[in-house]
Amino acid sequence: MGNGAKAAQKRERNAAKAGGTAKSQAKSNEAAMNIICATCKQTFFSTTRAPALEEHAQNKHSKTMAECFPTFK
Secondary structure, rough: OHHHHHHHHHHHHHHHEEEEOOOHHHHHHHHHHEOOOOOOOEEEEEOHHHHHHHHHHHHHHOOOHHHHHHOOO
């Protein structure tokens, strides 16, 4: 028995122990995107900080952050 067969058996055993396949984070990532640019409607994660939003407003729209993100605190 070669190492390839051992690796395949180990993968099968670990998959049985783990209880299936990996879960996707797509839905939770989409729910976390709650900062929206008022000009272009691009969404940003809720953890996005002010400098990144300011950069978006300046580079994409030549506006201030307050104009693009009026609800940002």
